[in-house]
Amino acid sequence: MDAEAIKRSLERSGLRCTPQRYAVMAFLMEHHRHPTAAEIFGAVNRRDPRSSRATTYNNLRDLVRAGLVREVAVEGRAARFDAKGMRHHHFICDRCGNVEDLEWYDIAGPAAGSLGKRTLRECELIFRGLCTKCAPRHAAVKGS
Numbered sequence: 001m002d003a004e005a006i007k008r009s010l011e012r013s014g015l016r017c018t019p020q021r022y023a024v025m026a027f028l029m030e031h032h033r034h035p036t037a038a039e040i041f042g043a044v045n046r047r048d049p050r051s052s053r054a055t056t057y058n059n060l061r062d063l064v065r066a067g068l069v070r071e072v073a074v075e076g077r078a079a080r081f082d083a084k085g086m087r088h089h090h091f092i093c094d095r096c097g098n099v100e101d102l103e104w105y106d107i108a109g110p111a112a113g114s115l116g117k118r119t120l121r122e123c124e125l126i127f128r129g130l131c132t133k134c135a136p137r138h139a140a141v142k143g144s
Contacts, residue, residue, distance in 0.1 A: 013066035020051045021059045028083035034099040036078040093131035
């Protein structure tokens with residue numbers, strides 16, 4: 001996504017295109033490895049030392065609320081962020097915490113009435129287990 005596309009996406013979502021917000025969004029569009037808020041702050045701050053930690057975290061919150069960025073909760077670890085525009089699921093490694101994108105496929109929603117008066121916004125799957133790097137090591141340790 002080029003600079004103009006990022007600016008348009010921010011404006012369409014009702015967000016001002018501040019230099020700091022643009023920097024956060026641009027970093028996420030360039031890096032598909034699901035960085036933490038601390039990693040995003042470090043990268044943005046290296047480019048522009050005037051960007052504070054609070055501003056970075058507030059911008060992440062605003063981008064998530066606007067639906068431009070997804071926050072991926074990783075149990076026992078820092079949340080990770082994802083700006084990949086296409087819908088997709090995630091696989092989270094129990095050992096190293098790596099978050100990988102998985103191809104989207106539709107899943108059945110909850111049965112009618114099972115949510116009571118709640119309104120469902122979206123539904124996604126998070127798979128948990130051992131990634132391709134950690135699974136062989138686990139098998140080797142287990143087989144010893």
